[in-house]
Amino acid sequence: MSGSNLSLLLHLYYCLCCLSFGNAFDTITSSTPINDSQALVSNNGVFRLGFFSLSSSTDHRYVGIWYNNRGVLEESVIWIANRNKPLKDDSGVFMVSDDGNLVVSDGQNQTLWSSNVRNPRGVNVSAQILDTGNLVLKANGNTVWESFWEPLNVFVPMMRLSTNVRTGEKVELTSWKSSSDPSTGSFTSGLQPLAIPENFVWNNTKPYWRSGPWNGHSFTGIPNMNSFVLEGLSLVNDNQGTFYLTLAFFNSSYLSYLYLDPQGISRQRIWDDEKGNWTTYDSPAETECALYGKCGAFGICNSQKPSICSCMKGFKPNNIDEWNSGNWTNGCTRINQLRCHRLNNTDSEPDDNEYGFLKLERIKVPDFAEWSEHLENECKNRCLNNCSCIAYAFDAAIGCMSWSKDLIDIQKFSYGGLDLYIRLPRSELDKKNITVAIIITVVIGTTIIIVVSLIFLLRWMNKDRDRTGRRVYVKFEELAMFEDNGKETKLHQLPLFKFEELATATIDFNPSNKLGQGGFGPVYMGKLLDGKEIAVKRLSSVSGQGFEEFANEVLVISELQHRNLVRLLGCCIEREEKMLVxxxxxxxSLDAFLFDSTKRKLLDWKNRFNIIKGISRGLLYLHQDSRLRIIHSDLKASNILLDEEMNPKISDFGMARIFGGNENQANTGRIVGTYGYMAPEYVLRGHFSEKSDVFSYGVLLLEIISGRRNTSFYNNEHFFNLLGYAWKLWIEDNILALADTELVSKQCCHQEILRCIHVGLLCVQEHANYRPSMSMVISMLNSEIIDLLSPTQPAFTAALHEESLPNNKWSINDVTITNIEGR
Structure with missing residues (x-):
């Protein structure tokens, strides 16, 4: 055999081996079918297409698509071709047939499933599995069929659920019959193109669940839907008759999908890399009230009440016996029927004395809304002038909604939803107004008594805490007050955010939006409805910080305005939640760059020096230039935030202390801060001053230059911390070795780097009096002070003996300490 023929045979053998193991191919053609032992794998290995059996029915074989190497098969399958006609053995073949269709056939060459599209014979036809999980059939380069056009029960990113109002064509999800049987179930889910698009689940042909109207951001009938579908859900009108839903995530590597379970409930699965399995999240709408029309016409469902159904004010049960027995499907009817005198006189003015509207808050508005572009006041008048209009609602993102038929599928939420206005006779509204007025009067009177009592109680409790540096309590029910040298000063009005607003902005505090974690709890990125991006610090229930730190931060930072201090936009105190915006x-934060071996390379000397000077200016403002004199008390890399131009902003004022005008030092019995950044006089004796912040600044400056944490030398037999290492290099006259190799290798700015290290060592000296003030630090950095003093040995440059410290519990991580008692 010639060498060329042998090479050809070896090449063919290699190709066949690759195909059999499914490692090299994502495409099949009419000449390359796959059998039961073979598979296709998408280009980047995300999805696999092949034959499989479910663990509950090993005698049934299916052709499907699943996430490659991601947990158990039942949870990874996103699509099945022959869901209703499983193979009985391993004789199946998946191929492109002679007529250009994708088919699944058995050992007797019987077709069990076909893509069922019309293709001319003999054209160039191929099918490819993509990294989106979509199986695409192409003829002469044109897509003629996709598996995304015929989904099963799974909605993955990049898929579209659609409906065409002109042709009636729909792409919907269809449930499995049971968890062990993927054949067609009873439930379908898709878009209903009403006046305002909504998502429905049908049980056969009957509505089973409804999402409420789409407002351009979310479905209003799912108050916490963002935790369920994250940030990526979009509803699009192509202006050609088709509406479709799509799903996408900020992070394309984030593996998650939605699915319709056999009971008609939408759920979400998220892949957990650490655990190596899928985590399933229940639908936020999974309550008894989620069932369509649970309480019948004019009934309101509230899952928080023992008896979940009640009639609206002005209505009574249609059948009182059925209603009392828990059968609410017959709903409610008006007690006093509306009499419309203007039914045939559209020119007459509305009779405001005869009818009005009862406001129902946080409502899933009824089905069958009629839509118009009217503004809010116009919406009300339009309904009042129209005798057939029995209710209206307005949403700025949707417009005016009104109803003229029975109000079906109304649900009361604890938060979220919309305000619904029900038309009632004025006589019934007046009764309510009298009752409300009495209640309001009683509540206001009681509240005044309680508030006055609390003010005297708090003053009595704090009368012996007049020394400077005390924490300040903020009353959020009014303009907060604090004492400043015996004078009461009003805190600027601070915007209050609703919990619902922040939950929506952060996609229900989804882990994918988490920016960081501190001793106080997590910080999340969010986006308000107007597009403004925010950071939300959510106080953890297990945090060492409590209401005192929270109130202190609100008070301190709301009074500060400087380009190197982070700006507080508002706060939220609702239910058990305490959040800062x-x-x-x-x-x-700076630590995300500084202590990451890859990102640190982005911090050249120009950026680092700019950060150093920015932090200096921010601290100087706190110590000298602000109306309040502030000691930050917790300055560290994770509390330095970076804007889009890498400008630094000092954050986290939960531990800050307020000084009196002539005070230079104060004592505390409660030590708060972060290990590695706290000054020795503060750790050992509870003394704090501006020089305490200077010490923390010095540690941070040396970290910025070296790219190493102060605590990174923990358990090192030669150095207790970065300060000890820096001192050794200083004594050896080799201090430039402290600098990050990325900086030294540039062969520039060495004198500036050496000056900064020198300043840093001056800041971390053991005796507070030896440390420079922040104004001197800035002058030294700017070379306005040319001749610098020689530093003395820094604090904590040798291992500390246990008996030399107070009885404290230490942490070696970067978490703030809040429960240490100083001696």
Whole structure:
């Protein structure tokens, strides 16, 4: 055999081997079918297409698509071709047939499934599995069929659920018959192109669940839907008769999908890399009230009440016996029927004295809304002038909605939803107004008594805490007050955010939006409805910080305005939640760059020196130039945020202390801060001053130059911390070796780097009096002070003996300490 023939045979053998193991191919043609032992794998290995059996029915074989190497098969399958006609053995073949269709056939060459499209014979036809999970059939380069056009029960990113109002064509999800049987089930899910698009689940042909109207951002009938579908759900009108839903995530590597379970409930699965399995999240609408029309016409369903159904004010049960027995499907009817005198006189003015509207808050509005472009006041008048209009609602993103038929499928939420206005006779509204007025009067009177009592109680409790540096309590029910040298000063009005607003903005505090974690709890990125990006600090229930730190931060930072301090936009105190809302810093915190071997390379000397000087200016403002004199008390790399231009902003004022005008130092019995950044006089004796912040600044400056954490030398037999290492290099006259190799290798700015290290060592000296003030630091950095003093040995440059410290519990991580008692 010639060498060329042998090479050809070896090449063919290699190709066949690759195909059999499914490692090299994502495409099949009429000449390359796959059998039961073979598979296709998408280009980047995300999805696999092949034959499989479910663990509950090993005698049935299916051809399908699943996430490659991701947990158990039942949870990874996203599509099945022959769901209703499984193979009985391993004789199946998946191929492009002679007529250009994709088919699944058995050992007797019987077709069990076909893509069923019309293709001319003999054209160039191929099918490819993509990294989106979509199987695409092409003829002469044109797509003629996709598996995304015939989904099963799974909605994955990049798929479209659609409906065409002109042709009636739909792409919908269809449930499995059971968890062990993927054949066609009873439930379907898709878009209903009403006046305002909504998503429905049908049980056969009957409505089973409804999402409420789409407002351009979310479905209003799912108050916490963002936790369920994350940020990526979009509803698009192509202006050619087709509406479609799509799903996408900020992070394309984030593996998650939605699915319709056999009971008609939408759920979400997210792949957990650490655990190596899928985590399933229940639908936010999975309550008894989620069932369509649970309480019948004019009934309101509230899952928080013992008896979930009740009639609206002005209505009574149609059948009282059935209603009392828990059968609410017959709904409610008006007690007093509406009399419309203007039914045939459209020119007459509305009779405001005869009818009015009862406001129902946080409502899933009824089905069958009629839509118009009217503004809110116009919407009300339009309904009042129209005798057939029995209710209306307005949403700025949707427009005016009105109803003229029975109000079906109304649900009361604890938060979210819309306000619904029900038309009632004025006589019934007046009764309510009298009752409300009495209640309001009683509540206001009681509240005044309680508030006055609390003010006297708090003053009595705090009368012996007049020394400077105390924490300040903020009353959020009014303009907060704090004492400043015996004078009461009003805190600027701070915007209050609703919990619902922040939950929506952060996609229900989804892990994918998490920016960081501190001792206080997590910080999330969010986007408000107007598009403004924010950062939300959510106080954890297990945090060492409590309401005192939260109130202190609100008080301190709301009074500060400086370009190197992060700006507080508002706060939220609702239910058990305490949250602070800041301007969003797109580059997150300094430690994310500084202590990452890859990102640190992006910090050249120009950026680092700019950050050093920016932090200096921010601290100087706190210590000298602000109306309040502030000691930050927790300055560290994770509390330095970076904007889009890498400008630094000091954040996290939960531990900050307020000084009196003539005070230079104060004591505390409660030590708060972060290990590695706290000054020795503060750790050992509870003394804090501006020089405490200077010490923390010095540690941070040396970290910025070296690219190493102060605590990175933990358990090192030669050095206790970065300060000890820096001192050794200083004594050896080799201090430039402290600098990050990325900086030294540039062969520039060495004198500037050496000056910064010198300043850093001056800042971390053991005795507070030896440390420079921040104004001197800035002058030294700017070379306005040319001759610098020689530093003395830094604090904590040798291992500390246990007996030399107070009885404290230490943490070696970067988490803030809040429960240490100083001696």
């Amino acid at each position: 800041y301007e969003y810093m797109p580059n997150k």
